[in-house]
Amino acid sequence: MCSDASFKERNQRREPMKSLDLSRIAGKTFFDPHVHMSARTTDDYQAMADAGIRGIIEPAFWLGQPRTGLSTFEDYFSSLVGWERFRASQFGIQHFCTIGLNSREANNAPLAQQVMELLPEFIYKEGVVGIGEIGFDDQTPMEEVYYRAQLDLALEAELPVQVHTPHRDKKRGTSRSMDIALEHGLDPGMVIIDHNNEETVREVLDKGFWAAFTIYPFTKMGNQRMVEVLRQYGPERIMVNSAADWGISDPLAVPKTAALMLEQGIDADWVEAVTCTNAIRAFGQSGQIPDNFLDTPAAVNQDQKYAGNSVLRGGQQPRIDPNSIIIE
Amino acid sequence: MSTQATFTYNLQAQRQQLQDLLAEHLSPAAYDWLKQAAKDAAEKMRAGGGSAPFRVLFSRIARKISGEPLHATLPGSTPSGVFLPADRQQLARLWVLLQVPPENREGYLQAVGDLFRRADMRELVALYTALPLLAYPEDWIWQCTEGIRSNIDGVLKAVMLHNPYPAEYLPQGAWNQLILKAFFTDQDLTLVSGEPTRRNPELALALKDYRDERLAAGRPLHKDLEEMIKNNETK
Numbered sequence: 001m002c003s004d005a006s007f008k009e010r011n012q013r014r015e016p017m018k019s020l021d022l023s024r025i026a027g028k029t030f031f032d033p034h035v036h037m038s039a040r041t042t043d044d045y046q047a048m049a050d051a052g053i054r055g056i057i058e059p060a061f062w063l064g065q066p067r068t069g070l071s072t073f074e075d076y077f078s079s080l081v082g083w084e085r086f087r088a089s090q091f092g093i094q095h096f097c098t099i100g101l102n103s104r105e106a107n108n109a110p111l112a113q114q115v116m117e118l119l120p121e122f123i124y125k126e127g128v129v130g131i132g133e134i135g136f137d138d139q140t141p142m143e144e145v146y147y148r149a150q151l152d153l154a155l156e157a158e159l160p161v162q163v164h165t166p167h168r169d170k171k172r173g174t175s176r177s178m179d180i181a182l183e184h185g186l187d188p189g190m191v192i193i194d195h196n197n198e199e200t201v202r203e204v205l206d207k208g209f210w211a212a213f214t215i216y217p218f219t220k221m222g223n224q225r226m227v228e229v230l231r232q233y234g235p236e237r238i239m240v241n242s243a244a245d246w247g248i249s250d251p252l253a254v255p256k257t258a259a260l261m262l263e264q265g266i267d268a269d270w271v272e273a274v275t276c277t278n279a280i281r282a283f284g285q286s287g288q289i290p291d292n293f294l295d296t297p298a299a300v301n302q303d304q305k306y307a308g309n310s311v312l313r314g315g316q317q318p319r320i321d322p323n324s325i326i327i328e
Numbered sequence: 329m330s331t332q333a334t335f336t337y338n339l340q341a342q343r344q345q346l347q348d349l350l351a352e353h354l355s356p357a358a359y360d361w362l363k364q365a366a367k368d369a370a371e372k373m374r375a376g377g378g379s380a381p382f383r384v385l386f387s388r389i390a391r392k393i394s395g396e397p398l399h400a401t402l403p404g405s406t407p408s409g410v411f412l413p414a415d416r417q418q419l420a421r422l423w424v425l426l427q428v429p430p431e432n433r434e435g436y437l438q439a440v441g442d443l444f445r446r447a448d449m450r451e452l453v454a455l456y457t458a459l460p461l462l463a464y465p466e467d468w469i470w471q472c473t474e475g476i477r478s479n480i481d482g483v484l485k486a487v488m489l490h491n492p493y494p495a496e497y498l499p500q501g502a503w504n505q506l507i508l509k510a511f512f513t514d515q516d517l518t519l520v521s522g523e524p525t526r527r528n529p530e531l532a533l534a535l536k537d538y539r540d541e542r543l544a545a546g547r548p549l550h551k552d553l554e555e556m557i558k559n560n561e562t563k
Contacts, residue, residue, distance in 0.1 A: 074445065074446060077446075078445070078446060078447070078448070081448035081449070082447070082448055082449050082452065082480065083479065083480065085448075085449060086449060086479070086480045086481075086482075120384055121380070121383045121384055121387055121446055122387065122446070123387075124384075124387045124388050124390060124391050125387050125390055125448040125451070126390040126395070126448055126449075126450055127448070287391070
């Protein structure tokens with residue numbers, strides 16, 4: 001999200017640019033369970049595909065400024081199950097999403113109520129792997145009302161829940177989020193608590209929830225710190241994501257973190273768990289991630305109209321050379 | 329206005345054909361669920377309850393019915409001219425569309441329009457495939473042009489290929505845009521239903537400009553382009 005570091009400060013800290021060396025993770029497969037691709041360009045998709053990312057989950061969130069009408073939610077949700085999904089597939093990346101009313105926009109009560117009525121029409125669509133990202137932002141009463149309502153919806157729909165934890169007053173907000181989920185009878189194994197840090201992780205794991213960590217420069221988790229967290233807690237129920245969005249963020253956070261972990265002697269099985277398979281297991285409880293997902297090229301189960309003529313051949317997007325001044 | 333007048337083909341026969349296919353290829357549980365849910369949704373809509381139950385039903389198909397390709401021989405012809413997809417989910421969606429009560433024209437247009445507006449990729453493919461099935465055929469012309477504007481290849485194929493609706497209903501300008509877009513997106517023009525019936529000299533002009541543009545840019549020409557130009561020039 002928005003960084004406190006000033007522009008001038010950031011520029012003064014700048015080191016000479018190196019080129020990215022991901023040879024350590026060559027051939028490995030990754031899954032990023034929290035990335036806002038609607039805000040990213042095809043350059044990112046291409047880089048992600050090259051780095052080995054094969055699946056992503058895009059949570060429904062706000063767009064950086066508040067929506068003011070139901071139609072914009074409708075169109076956004078549609079894009080998450082439509083256009084953005086297709087866009088990802090062109091790079092051989094299988095795109096899933098979570099659908100929900102986010103904590104920021106839960107504060108617009110009349111609109112929020114309308115969105116709640118819209119949700120049941122989207123949550124069963126293909127590729128929707130959970131209700132999310134929901135939870136607290138400022139921890140207002142309205143946020144609580146809609147968080148609770150969506151927990152009930154998740155129970156009814158038998159879908160995992162992706163919980164956004166607040167950036168301000170995080171420790172208390174995370175505790176409350178978990179206690180309310182348990183109060184509503186959710187199985188903590190169906191709930192992914194996101195944006196964790198050193199202060200929140202113990203309680204999340206102790207209470208039986210999944211703990212997701214967002215590797216995001218300046219404002220959230222760093223991956224060197226992540227290595228330490230992993231050493232301390234082991235890989236069980238831990239996953240990393242980039243939450244790359246319209247801010248200064250890195251859609252390669254997951255593979256880069258894997259590379260760093262391996263470099264620092266973390267067991268390869270642990271690395272695979274936290275950068276790929278745990279996320280697939282957690283969100284796979286929706287029944288929407290195919291069992292053979294890691295084995296097949298991105299084959300979004302799209303138009304079967306022409307048997308044998310697969311519309312999406314994955315990765316067939318022509319490649320541009322960003323280092324050339326020639327564009328043709 | 330009788331129900332039959334709003335459809336240009338034998339509705340009952342088309343419903344029966346799809347229902348027989350579903351009875352044959354769906355699991356008994358899925359088939360029973362589908363029929364009951366559609367019956368409930370239609371009743372609610374007729375009682376003035378709106379079409380939300382249809383939208384929810386439509387989206388549940390992704391969960392209740394297998395999306396695996398259907399390896400079976402499907403009938404070669406259909407009463408409405410609709411192309412039958414070898415896919416249980418898609419067949420189910422086509423059948424559900426035929427259960428939407430058509431007597432109230434405004435309600436029907438709103439209900440089906442809402443399905444288009446909130447559709448995911450595969451639902452969109454089903455909906456555009458279904459154009460020849462829908463009641464009030466002329467009311468879907470605009471929607472057809474929206475499909476042609478899509479950037480999603482599967483959707484484009486559903487509108488343009490093996491689909492009798494565009495050739496029958498699109499005005500000339502929109503038809504020409506369909507053909508141009510088919511070339512732009514590298515479709516197989518031989519699969520455009522009814523193409524020979526819509527040839528016109530304006531299209532030939534546009535296609536010739538397109539050919540010249542490609543040649544000037546040093547880019548390859550589509551395999552069907554020259555023939556299409558020739559066929560549209562000579563009327």
